[in-house]
Amino acid sequence: MSYRFLKGHGTENDFVVLPDADGMVHGDLSAERVRALCDRRAGIGGDGVLRAVRQDDGWFMDYRNADGSVSEMCGNGVRVFARYLHEHEGEPFPIVVQTRGGTKVVTPADSGYTVDMGSPAVLGETEVGVDGRSWPARHVSMGNPHAVAFVDDLADAGSLLAAPDHDPAVYPEGVNVEFVVRRGERHVAMRVHERGSGETRSCGTGACAVMVATALADGAPRGTSYVVDVPGGSLEITWTHDDRVLMTGPAELVAEGETDL
Numbered sequence: 001m002s003y004r005f006l007k008g009h010g011t012e013n014d015f016v017v018l019p020d021a022d023g024m025v026h027g028d029l030s031a032e033r034v035r036a037l038c039d040r041r042a043g044i045g046g047d048g049v050l051r052a053v054r055q056d057d058g059w060f061m062d063y064r065n066a067d068g069s070v071s072e073m074c075g076n077g078v079r080v081f082a083r084y085l086h087e088h089e090g091e092p093f094p095i096v097v098q099t100r101g102g103t104k105v106v107t108p109a110d111s112g113y114t115v116d117m118g119s120p121a122v123l124g125e126t127e128v129g130v131d132g133r134s135w136p137a138r139h140v141s142m143g144n145p146h147a148v149a150f151v152d153d154l155a156d157a158g159s160l161l162a163a164p165d166h167d168p169a170v171y172p173e174g175v176n177v178e179f180v181v182r183r184g185e186r187h188v189a190m191r192v193h194e195r196g197s198g199e200t201r202s203c204g205t206g207a208c209a210v211m212v213a214t215a216l217a218d219g220a221p222r223g224t225s226y227v228v229d230v231p232g233g234s235l236e237i238t239w240t241h242d243d244r245v246l247m248t249g250p251a252e253l254v255a256e257g258e259t260d261l
């Protein structure tokens with residue numbers, strides 16, 4: 001059976017969008033099917049899948065990582081998802097998106113879309129490691145788990161072909177690991193190894209976790225904005241006076257078609 005898909009990305013974190021308004025097309029999306037869709041040689045290719053299901057309280061973003069695993073949230077994905085809902089489902093802004101990590105509200109902005117990502121949870125210190133080297137890291141939850149480590153050089157993180165070492169007692173469900181360097185005043189750059197997808201060109205929730213960890217390290221007052229560079233572009237992030245993280249960045253839809261994968 002063939003079905004409709006779209007392909008999109010936010011700062012080159014790329015996704016297969018599966019329209020499934022009534023939840024009837026895909027039913028219980030299997031991990032095997034997600035892996036087939038995300039396969040960059042035999043499939044459409046993507047860091048993850050965004051299945052769009054209409055609910056009584058808005059649209060549900062059913063997010064899956066490329067390996068088929070489920071995650072609570074995807075920050076770049078939610079901007080792409082909102083653009084899809086606006087342009088293809090006629091949803092007016094502000095767009096309310098339900099996720100496993102809570103309700104997110106997306107509005108248009110000069111440089112793309114702004115997402116109210118909610119309040120971060122700062123959960124203490126931990127450690128991450130690559131190739132026998134280790135760094136202290138801050139444990140931040142943006143609905144999904146992150147470990148943020150400051151390094152001298154982004155190359156210190158090595159090839160990132162394998163998941164960085166981390167404490168399984170702190171992260172029993174795995175973790176997204178961000179490596180960060182400073183670029184200037186209120187400006188950092190990061191690489192990320194995503195749980196379930198490997199190294200990606202960007203991670204929206206990761207950039208928010210990085211901003212929170214950096215603002216805490218800097219003693220920056222609430223309301224300060226940071227630019228977070230990722231390999232696929234830049235995101236602007238503000239931690240507001242009322243403890244919400246606002247992320248602004250682009251979202252692109254680049255292709256649409258039918259697949260029988």
Ligand SMILES: N[C@@H](CCC[C@H](N)C(=O)O)C(=O)O
Nearest residue numbers: 071074075076144203204205
């Ligand atoms: N790329 C996403 C995060 C996707 C989920 C993550 N890999 C996890 O397992 O938590 C983003 O832009 O936030």
